[in-house]
Amino acid sequence: MTQSVQTSCHGPVPVETEGMPLVVLVGQPNVGKSVLFHHLTGIYVTVSNYPGTTVEVTRGKGRVAGDEFAVMDTPGMYGFLPITEEERIARRLLLEERPSLVIHVVDAKNLERMLPMTLQFIEAGLPLMLVLNLMDEAERAGVQVDEDVLQRALGIPVVKTALARGQGVEAVRAAVAAALRGDTSPRQSPAVIRYPDQIEQAIDRLSRALQGEHSLSRRMIALLLLQGDEEIVAMVRQREPNPEDVLRAVEEGRQAFADTPMLEIALALRLRAAELAGQAISVHAPAKPGISARLSEAMMNPLTGILLLVFTLFLVYEFVGVLGAQVLVDFLENGVFAAYVNPWVDALLGRVVPWPWLRSLFGGEFGIITLGIRYAVAIVLPVVATFFLAFSLIEDSGYLPRLAMLIDRVFKKIGLSGRAVIPMVLGFGCDTMATLVARTLETRRERVISTLLLALAIPCSAQLGVMLGLLGGDVRLLAVWTAVLSAVFLLVGYLAAQVTPGERPVFYMELPPLRLPTVGNVLSKTAARMEWYLREVLPLFVLASVLIWVGQLTGLFDLALALIRPVMHWLGLPDQAATAFLFGFFRRDYGAAGLYDLQATLSARQLLVATVTMTLFVPCIAQVAVMFKERGWKVAVGILVFVVPFALLVGGGLNRVLLWLGMM
Amino acid sequence: MTLLLSSSVTELPLSSAGDVPLASLRVGQEGVVTVLAMRDEARLRKLMALGILPGARLRLVRRWPGYVFQIGFSQFAVDEDIAGAIYVRPLDASAAADL
Numbered sequence: 001m002t003q004s005v006q007t008s009c010h011g012p013v014p015v016e017t018e019g020m021p022l023v024v025l026v027g028q029p030n031v032g033k034s035v036l037f038h039h040l041t042g043i044y045v046t047v048s049n050y051p052g053t054t055v056e057v058t059r060g061k062g063r064v065a066g067d068e069f070a071v072m073d074t075p076g077m078y079g080f081l082p083i084t085e086e087e088r089i090a091r092r093l094l095l096e097e098r099p100s101l102v103i104h105v106v107d108a109k110n111l112e113r114m115l116p117m118t119l120q121f122i123e124a125g126l127p128l129m130l131v132l133n134l135m136d137e138a139e140r141a142g143v144q145v146d147e148d149v150l151q152r153a154l155g156i157p158v159v160k161t162a163l164a165r166g167q168g169v170e171a172v173r174a175a176v177a178a179a180l181r182g183d184t185s186p187r188q189s190p191a192v193i194r195y196p197d198q199i200e201q202a203i204d205r206l207s208r209a210l211q212g213e214h215s216l217s218r219r220m221i222a223l224l225l226l227q228g229d230e231e232i233v234a235m236v237r238q239r240e241p242n243p244e245d246v247l248r249a250v251e252e253g254r255q256a257f258a259d260t261p262m263l264e265i266a267l268a269l270r271l272r273a274a275e276l277a278g279q280a281i282s283v284h285a286p287a288k289p290g291i292s293a294r295l296s297e298a299m300m301n302p303l304t305g306i307l308l309l310v311f312t313l314f315l316v317y318e319f320v321g322v323l324g325a326q327v328l329v330d331f332l333e334n335g336v337f338a339a340y341v342n343p344w345v346d347a348l349l350g351r352v353v354p355w356p357w358l359r360s361l362f363g364g365e366f367g368i369i370t371l372g373i374r375y376a377v378a379i380v381l382p383v384v385a386t387f388f389l390a391f392s393l394i395e396d397s398g399y400l401p402r403l404a405m406l407i408d409r410v411f412k413k414i415g416l417s418g419r420a421v422i423p424m425v426l427g428f429g430c431d432t433m434a435t436l437v438a439r440t441l442e443t444r445r446e447r448v449i450s451t452l453l454l455a456l457a458i459p460c461s462a463q464l465g466v467m468l469g470l471l472g473g474d475v476r477l478l479a480v481w482t483a484v485l486s487a488v489f490l491l492v493g494y495l496a497a498q499v500t501p502g503e504r505p506v507f508y509m510e511l512p513p514l515r516l517p518t519v520g521n522v523l524s525k526t527a528a529r530m531e532w533y534l535r536e537v538l539p540l541f542v543l544a545s546v547l548i549w550v551g552q553l554t555g556l557f558d559l560a561l562a563l564i565r566p567v568m569h570w571l572g573l574p575d576q577a578a579t580a581f582l583f584g585f586f587r588r589d590y591g592a593a594g595l596y597d598l599q600a601t602l603s604a605r606q607l608l609v610a611t612v613t614m615t616l617f618v619p620c621i622a623q624v625a626v627m628f629k630e631r632g633w634k635v636a637v638g639i640l641v642f643v644v645p646f647a648l649l650v651g652g653g654l655n656r657v658l659l660w661l662g663m664m
Numbered sequence: 665m666t667l668l669l670s671s672s673v674t675e676l677p678l679s680s681a682g683d684v685p686l687a688s689l690r691v692g693q694e695g696v697v698t699v700l701a702m703r704d705e706a707r708l709r710k711l712m713a714l715g716i717l718p719g720a721r722l723r724l725v726r727r728w729p730g731y732v733f734q735i736g737f738s739q740f741a742v743d744e745d746i747a748g749a750i751y752v753r754p755l756d757a758s759a760a761a762d763l
Contacts, residue, residue, distance in 0.1 A: 078713030083706045109737045113715035141737055262705075266712045267719060300741075302729055405730040405741035417743070418730070442707075506707070507730065507743040510714060 020070045021100035021180050026090060028114065029076030030512060031107045032133040035163040037073040057093060064177040080120040081227055094126065095215050101179045102126045108145055109138035111281060115273035122154060122192050125217030129157045129175055136162040137513060142284040149280040154192060164518055193272045199261050202226055202253030209249040212239040225250045227262045292514040299402040309403065316390050321472065324386030325465035332378035342370045361549050372545035375593045376538050383465030384533055387429040392525040396517035400425065401509050408507045414493025415449045417505035423450055427458035430533060432623040439630055445502030451631050452496055452639050455619045457489040466592040467611050470599055477608050484612050484654060536622050567648060571609050572655040574601060584617050605658045613651030618644055684754060686731060687747040689724040695752030696721050702749045714740065716750065
């Protein structure tokens with residue numbers, strides 16, 4: 001396997017697939033590639049409603065008719081000419097891995113829009129199979145597809161499926177088995193498309209100039225060169241005996257066009273796709289607009305849209321804030337840990353471990369089990385689990401792109417496009433994950449601003465859960481906390497938009513049909529996110545416990561506390577709050593959980609100041625790490641240098657305003 | 665079904681009388697895309713890959729708070745900038761019959 005692909009693939013268990021025939025799945029985002037991958041291999045990866053989730057290349061192993069084969073799931077791609085890094089990786093993989101079979105998964109009801117890419121794969125000489133997925137949705141929309149017509153016209157196997165419901169999986173497996181046995185002859189594809197004469201002539205000239213061995217057809221290489229594909233130019237320089245002759249032929253070929261024949265080629269592909277779709281598809285429009293069309297309309301109408309948003313937020317609050325953060329946390333914290341686990345651990349340590357210093361590593365006030373694991377399992381886990389479940393449901397329903405449209409005008413004021421609503425909402429679950437997802441935003445400026453806002457003003461679900469638990473008893477406190485954070489979000493966003501250089505964001509997004517989420521998909525997606533979270537977070541909780549233990553033994557902890565206390569006084573908080581803020585350096589939610597322990601000793605004003613400051617304060621270790629990795633050290637350091645004093649300034653200011661108003 | 669104007673394949677008039685930005689269509693009005701007037705090549709390619717390209721027939725579904733239009737069975741949402749850069753030839757009842 002090639003190096004370039006290895007680097008983008010670092011799953012936990014490397015699947016040994018050396019020497020097996022390779023099947024590669026390709027297609028646009030959100031058409032069911034990942035579901036097919038799961039059906040073929042039994043390993044599940046996140047299926048998602050926004051581009052860029054399948055960022056990493058996923059490998060697996062499948063078996064048909066006794067023969068094993070390797071399967072690769074690729075990042076979503078829109079065409080053979082790559083635009084994003086993900087598309088570049090997907091194409092490189094097709095070029096370098098020499099697959100035995102490429103499966104192009106498409107949305108059947110949008111066949112006409114999907115076929116240009118199918119035509120390109122065929123032109124590239126790849127051994128192709130076409131899977132018409134989401135047939136259930138197509139049929140509901142009144143679309144019938146005759147796969148035989150396509151099969152004959154394209155000269156490749158075509159299978160109809162509804163993969164989310166498990167329909168057609170056996171047919172795909174049978175077709176894979178046939179293709180791997182070589183029963184079909186995929187490479188001998190008929191001439192599937194003819195471009196305008198000028199382009200065909202240029203292709204002919206270029207194909208004759210090409211002499212090297214390539215994993216792409218010469219016709220496709222010629223087409224890509226004509227469109228100015230730099231990666232292919234580099235490939236020509238590397239592998240062609242006379243690269244200069246080829247590049248000169250490219251220049252000559254391009255002279256006939258104003259810039260590049262990109263648009264003409266895209267049009268010809270589209271025209272041919274329309275012709276094919278016209279032969280293969282028959283449409284019988286359903287009689288009346290369904291309930292989903294009306295709901296979609298209500299989501300996008302500002303009036304009803306805002307009501308639906310408030311209603312959704314209320315449901316999420318009831319589920320995550322009340323059931324997760326209050327009922328489940330109370331049960332695990334008091335019913336399980338305080339009642340059984342902690343006394344049992346302390347008693348066991350008392351009997352087994354004679355040295356108090358070692359005992360305090362595992363038990364007591366700050367032990368790995370009694371503090372680290374307790375926070376992770378009892379306080380954080382219920383909130384994160386309920387949030388991810390709610391998020392997966394909302395995501396699978398197709399609501400988020402509509403929300404993005406609704407909110408685009410507001411987001412433009414803070415330098416973001418509506419698309420940024422996805423990482424922002426996800427941030428309420430896990431800011432670390434959201435900072436990763438922010439890479440799908442189009443401009444660097446948007447990525448920087450959203451990273452700043454995620455670090456500053458978006459509390460993650462672990463933190464949010466504890467904050468809601470702390471403030472939830474008093475609606476006034478919750479209202480002030482929400483108001484201050486919203487004001488900070490908008491104000492800092494607005495100022496950041498003024499000072500951050502770069503182009504204005506633009507918004508364009510496909511609105512996928514509203515779908516009723518399937519239980520299986522929601523659950524496995526939630527499980528995948530939970531697994532990621534536990535793998536990233538639990539070790540850090542243990543690490544934080546160890547660091548605090550070391551800090552206490554060496555006296556560094558007390559020294560740090562002494563340094564933080566004056567800051568606490570400035571915020572009008574008691575000395576003990578210093579401990580919670582010190583925890584906050586290790587993990588944001590960890591600090592919040594520390595406040596939870598202090599709850600009884602704080603006045604309403606102190607509680608408010610502490611929660612506001614803590615929410616704005618430094619992000620957790622994992623998020624900082626992702627900030628450095630994704631946005632570079634300059635941006636990451638800049639954000640941190642801004643966030644810490646700013647959080648204290650807002651907290652101190654709030655304290656003084658509350659005192660001056662004589663409130664609380 | 666989306667239809668394509670055969671003339672737009674070989675020749676693309678940069679502007680032609682009667683072509684208007686998508687932003688000036690009425691809700692419910694249909695049009696055929698004639699020109700995508702934007703500089704950013706990556707963005708242009710992305711829009712084309714989504715199926716928004718000359719020859720595509722669309723119907724405006726909503727103008728506020730964003731522009732929503734339908735091509736075939738897909739809906740797209742765009743902001744004012746993009747809606748101002750997609751030029752369409754509006755279809756009235758008689759023109760629609762020709763296509």
